Amino acid sequence: MDSVLRAESISKSFGPIEVLSGISLDLKPGEVHAVIGENGAGKSTLMRILSGHLPPTKGTLHLNGQPVTFSGPVDAESQGIVLVHQEILLAPDLTVAQNLFLGREIRRFGFVDDAAMRERTRAILQELGTKIDPDREVRRLSIADRQLVQIARALLVPHKVVAFDEPTAVLTPIEAESLFEIIRKLRAQGVAVLYISHRLNEVKAIADRVTVLRDGRHIATRDIEGLEPLEMARLMVGRDMSKLYPEKPETASDQALLSVRDMAVLGFVENASFTLHRGEILGFGGLIGAGRTELFESIVGLRPGHGTITLDGKQVHFRDAREAMAAGIVYLSEDRKGKGLLLQQNLRVNLSLAALEKFTRGSFIDGGAEEQALDKAIKDFDIRTRRRDLLAGQLSGGNQQKLLLAKMMLVEPRIVIIDEPTRGVDIGTKEQIYRFIASLAAEGRAVVVISSEMQELIGLCHRVVVMRNGRVAGEVAQADLSEDSIVYLATGVHEERAAEIAAGTA
């Protein structure tokens, strides 16, 4: 069958850096085509080129066999190519119907025709198999429903190609299944679906063909028949996955360093209790939104909450991060850009911010000492920067994470809490960060790793505590660490069962 959208040796450069080189891809009507790859492999860039958000530097796009250039996303949309964004881009105070027609309201005599829009909205939502009330404000919807609204908005225009960017990142397996149902419906209607994900089981369940990207290059395009998730992973990473994680240090002890009892954060966490031992790496698993971040933010005083926190046998309470740092506890936020680093300031200012008192002589900051610390941090943490006076925002995600680690290590903590340590980090840097985390434990510090990547928890941690809906659902000991045991605690459903649901065989 002829392809509806075809990319021919597309390259994209930003300045001297080529992020995509010579990618070819063809999309046929009525197929689900998955694009997989590590973070930074170029999936999103490719997606943005195909949907008109970015022009390619080299190569051409063909729509129904005709060469085409898009002047922007609106142009691409008018030609039937729509993108469902990963983030929720809806106005929370407007109703579902208002959001659906935002910027393209139906008008009658110059006024908005609410009745007509409501009817259209209801019809579209029904088609998607959901009964969301068109008059409900978006802020009152669950994340999954919001995503449905977002899909409905994308499908409002006549469409030939629908692209989904990591659509299941925030969904539970059950919610993901209803999304797959929608995707199958689209496929049945002859729509070409482009599906970007790094969840390989999902890809196996939904895709017809798979294109693998690595470091901006096209590695393979295969039919899903006979392509197993393990092989996909090998293609994505380009090497054996088992060497990614360092040996777990044998320093885990039974000595309780920090113990938390009945911690509660209003609206997020209830009755959370756990104990952290000296020299261990304790993982915290669970779905996004399970309350892990909120739990630890309230422990270090960044968020109001109550419960009993015992450090070294003494009961403590931190009113802000400063007090927690003074007690030797640092928390590295998952939101590096929003809460971790000052993107508009240079590396030196960022590095010393949390431990500035170590760099003052009398009342004044000792710039020389700061420079020395920066030299040391660049060396110790292998921060790759072309120039020392770059702003933090100009570093890549991996180097930002290393800078954040270096910054917090200046506080000389005994307990390091790292939230999503490798989010947005390339594979090489991941390995470095894992080795660094292991070395922290080997030095006798205690480390908490909060992660949504199950492989990461299994490969890195001595024990994993799993949270579900704001509660501690259970704990998995080192000997029992497996994806299945974590998924079971995180969702209440066994993975085989989840896969069955996902595959639509249940």
Add this chain to the structure above:
Amino acid sequence: MTESVLRTGAEKRRFSIDMRALSPFIALLVLVIAGALINPDFLTTSNLLNVVTRSAFIAIIAVGATFVIAGGGLDLSVGSMAALTAGVMILTLNNLGGGDLGTLAIGMLVAIALSATCGLANGLIVTFGRIEPFIVTLGTMGIFRSLVIWLAAGGTITMRNFDLREMYRPVYFGSIFGIPIPIIAFLVVAAIGALILYRTSFGRHVVALGSNEDVARYSGVPIWRVRTLTYIIQGICVGIAVLVYVPRLGSATPTTGLLWELQAITAVVIGGTALRGGIGRVWGTVVGAVILELVANIMVLSNFVSEFLVGAVQGAIIIIAMLVQRSVHRGR
């Protein structure tokens, strides 16, 4: 991918940051050349010293405003605060009645203490009330202004003791080594301001707070204390400006300090400090204050525009300065 996107902007950005720091100085140079072309009297030492002397109040206040704005805040109450401080200071001097140095010193202390307290009030309400600084200081602007009108009973508060006036006069009209005292005062304030903002942990914390409050909080910066302190520094700067202002006329009226907030904020913005916080430029601010006074001076010396329209021109300047900042920002 993120890295590469940012990389392309790197060279340009570096250039534009330099532009940001340099542009007030370039504007100053252009204005001086323009002034010299328009009127030969412009480029005389006496005229230039006069201009800089007149800019001293705004410059001193604007140094304080640099802290508040770099920290992500805003203080609209400075003009009213100056009027109230001047009024209370003169009333204190009149009530003490003496004509000696001690009386003057007490009056000065009262002025600084009052303005610092006003700043503290602004800071505490903003910090602990969690209200937009724009609204808080709009409110206190009204409060301070009407207090001074009430104290003056709608008229003028004048220094009564003639000896005291004579003794105090040189603080505005005198000079040391040919440099008028107000200029020395504002250079000293600016130097101390620059030292605090650029070289102390507090200054670093102000910039961090203005850059991103969350990052500052997560990094253990005592954000409440830092924010309140910026408003106190603003208050103290207003107090110092009042000390230089009072001997000029020896009185305070309901219109004292009118639109000074506009001029102070304009000076800060011209100087390259980012109104959204995170970048503070003390010396740019000083140049900004001088630029404002230069524009007024050139308007007086030339006959193109009525000098009654000075406020309109200054209002236009802040808008233009913001547009320039915006385009520099976009150019990144």
